[in-house]
Amino acid sequence: MDNREYAKCYIAFLDMLGFKNIISQSICEDICTVFDNIKKPFSSAQLDEEHLITEDTIKALNIKVMSDSICFYIEVKHANALIALLTSCAMFQMNLLKLPTPVLLRGGVVCGDMYAKQDVIFGPGLTYAYLMEEHNAKYPRIILTNEVLSYARQEDDTFLTTFIDNNIIFRDFDAFYTLNYLQMLSRSDRKCFKGFRQKIEQTLDTTTDESIREKYLYLEKILKNLKP
Numbered sequence: 105m106d107n108r109e110y111a112k113c114y115i116a117f118l119d120m121l122g123f124k125n126i127i128s129q130s131i132c133e134d135i136c137t138v139f140d141n142i143k144k145p146f147s148s149a150q151l152d153e154e155h156l157i158t159e160d161t162i163k164a165l166n167i168k169v170m171s172d173s174i175c176f177y178i179e180v181k182h183a184n185a186l187i188a189l190l191t192s193c194a195m196f197q198m199n200l201l202k203l204p205t206p207v208l209l210r211g212g213v214v215c216g217d218m219y220a221k222q223d224v225i226f227g228p229g230l231t232y233a234y235l236m237e238e239h240n241a242k243y244p245r246i247i248l249t250n251e252v253l254s255y256a257r258q259e260d261d262t263f264l265t266t267f268i269d270n271n272i273i274f275r276d277f278d279a280f281y282t283l284n285y286l287q288m289l290s291r292s293d294r295k296c297f298k299g300f301r302q303k304i305e306q307t308l309d310t311t312t313d314e315s316i317r318e319k320y321l322y323l324e325k326i327l328k329n330l331k332p
Contacts, residue, residue, distance in 0.1 A: 110217035110227055114189045114252070116176040117233035118196070118211035121244060121319070123172035126207070138200070138207060139169060157184050157191075165192060168225055175225065175233075177218060186256040189213070190272050190283060193246055197285045202296050206303060208244035208319065212236025213283075215252045243322040245276070246283040253281060274329075286323070287330050301327060 120126075126135060161182045168175040176192055178185045193211065200207040214236060216229020241247050253273075257265055276282040290297045304327065307320045 108219070110219055110229075112180045112215070113177045113218045113229055114180055114186050114213065114215055114256075115218055115229050115233045116189055116193050116211055116213045116246065117230065117237045118174045118176070118193065118209045118246065119237055120172040120174070120200075121208045121210055123207075126205075138203065157188050161185060161188050165189060166220065167192075168220075175230065177220065177225075177230075180215060180255070186252070187268065187272070190268070194272065194283055194285045194288055197246070197283070198289045198292070198296075201289065201300050202293070206300060209246060210237055210241045210244055211246040212241055213246060213248035213252060215255045240280065244319050245322070246285075247276070247280040248273075250279075250281060286326055290330060 120138070126138065161178070161184055164182045164185070165176065165178045165188050168177070174196070176189050178189050180186075182188075190213065193209075193213070197209045200209065212233045212235075214229055214233045216227065216232050218225065218227035218229040236247065253268065256268075271288075272284060273281045274284050274287075286297070286300075289300070304320050304323050308317060308324065311317060311320075
């Protein structure tokens with residue numbers, strides 16, 4: 105993105121829920137540990153016999169941290185760009201669930217125009233992702249529309265449809281597609297998954313805060329619908 109013009113990107117705008125409490129109750133070293141979990145999840149990955157998330161695609165994935173807001177973005181021209189971005193977001197959330205005090209994310213993923221150079225990022229795509237996180241996500245989930253998936257499927261319709269639908273997302277109750285990080289966690293780290301499920305039960309058994317209950321009731325519903 106060296107030219108002074110927009111580039112078409114997949115953009116994820118994520119917000120860490122409850123971060124103000126983390127700031128007020130934790131020392132700087134512990135807060136830094138939270139941000140240590142923001143990383144690209146692999147150097148390269150074989151998705152099937154023909155499709156690979158390459159080193160070039162991983163290098164093209166960018167991460168911008170703005171206090172409790174994190175932006176992942178990558179130009180759409182890179183092979184399997186959307187899968188790389190969604191997988192990175194899922195890994196970030198799963199790592200945050202492994203902390204002594206789990207941290208939940210809420211976010212929106214879009215396909216749109218964006219300018220980025222060094223510390224400067226802006227554009228209608230970034231604004232759209234922020235508004236989706238702010239107004240549509242509502243629960244501890246990372247959402248995208250079918251329009252984004254349709255754009256990605258132009259790259260390889262059969263593969264992307266099968267891999268993303270079977271491994272990364274599900275269609276939620278309000279027709280947004282949602283990152284299926286709890287399903288991914290249940291398959292990759294059973295101990296952490298069991299501990300977080302107990303955290304959900306404990307929270308619902310003890311809190312009367314309606315905002316917190318709403319978030320954890322949503323997560324409880326997702327748990328009940330997970331594939332075995």
